[in-house]
Amino acid sequence: MVPMLDLIKKIGTMFEGISTLNVTTGLVFTVVCLFVWTCTRRPRGIPPGPLITIPILGHLLQIGANPIKSFQKMRKQYGDVFSVYIGNRLVVVINGLENLKEAFVIKGDVFTARPNTYVQDIVAGNKGIFFSNGSIWKEQRKFAVATLRHLGMGRNILEANIQEEATVFLEELATTRGQVTDIAHLVHNAVSNIICTLVFGKRFQYNDPKFVKLLKVVAEDISVSPLADFMPLLRFVPGDLLKINRTIKNAEMVEREFIIPAIDEHLEHYDDDNIHDFISAYIKEMKIMESLGETNTSMDRENLRIAITDLFLAGSETTGSAIRWFLLCILHFPEIQDKCFTDINRIVGCSRPVSLKDKVNLPFVEATIMETLRFGDIAPLGATHGVLEDTTLKGYRIPNGAIIMPNIDSVLSDPIIWGDPENFRPDRFLDEHGKITKSEEFIPYFIGRRNCMGESLARMELFLFISNMIQKFQFVKADDEPLPSLEGEFGLTHCPKPFKMRAILRD
Missing domain, CATH: 1.10.287 (Helix Hairpins)
Known part of the structure; x- marks a missing residue:
């Protein structure tokens, strides 16, 4: 040696x-x-993606500020199933209806998970309806769907509540007297009140300080950057760059000042013979489980607290944004507004409100709402998913721990499906006889086991609000100002940029 x-x-x-x-x-x-x-x-066998991965950032520079356009380009380069890194998290993006169906319908047992992310763990943990997994999710969702149906979701018995709120909303809108205004706050007040009626058993006055404060923090949380879940260490950067700390403080405030008092009030005045809202129904189920000595259940106060937040956020923001997208689009295409009004005036007139029974006779109005949901693309990337175990999709390895992004935009904006997806054209949803035509590619509320459970409620709200708005008002752009942009803003949803207009009472 x-x-x-x-x-x-x-x-x-x-x-x-x-x-x-x-x-x-x-x-x-x-x-x-x-x-x-x-x-x-790159790990062996995962879907292809951009070659250069920058430490800490991942592929953020390639994705940029508009992930939808970036993903459209990546789809052309890498195929329908590709992967990127956001921060240090592997993200698998699934494009195309057939691939989405394979993952979330055929392999729904594996792709139903929610991934572990920072904001989710801090705000919700494995509780409630939206962020939970496994047996907790199954029990919470099953109860929520059954209870909301019992309370009238998707059935005509809820119509009276929606009509009542629409009437109040139209009266408030009339107070603008045709002046230039941004009515976003009125829209979200009205839609949120419908959820309040279902969940809390009461509505709020639009100027109620508590209600105003609640809607303010909801609007702030919806605008939080999705990067908060991928790069949580940025919460330590001065200035709260991704608004993570604000989101956590808002969640604590809503819980302390709004949700917990509502639960306490329902417990104090609980009446087994008067189950009139989600909270009272949940408390009844809790008592049943307790009387049976059931210990293997998630029906408890903590899950109720998170479920209330889930229902309120999911049931207010998306529908409110859809109404705003509708208004923005008819400002750009006034001939569509005129055709909607002509049909409403011919079928219903102006002596009574438009009701759900009129829907079948107003196919162009319904087609315009459907085109709004397609064009507005309110949840283009849906909600993030995970996989319960290592699996495969289209021959690629999908490791447990990867974040799965269902690219709904890849279907709603696909030129092969729609021909001219960049154009706002309601008649794409009408057949040669002027009747609504169903299309399996129309998936604004997603598909599979994690689809939007409030879809039927949202459809009722959109039809009743929009048809009655058109019946009573003509919406025009602000005088001597250009039309507002049709480009949206990305936060947790894709919503219109703030815009102003005039709502003129019809004669």
């Missing part, structure tokens, strides 16, 4: 004659190679 000292001398001899510059160059070259290798290596 060569003594260590001799070995060192031999190595030193090898480097004799090599200049310091060459050694430095070699070291730099080695470091660069290691850096490139680190940035380009």
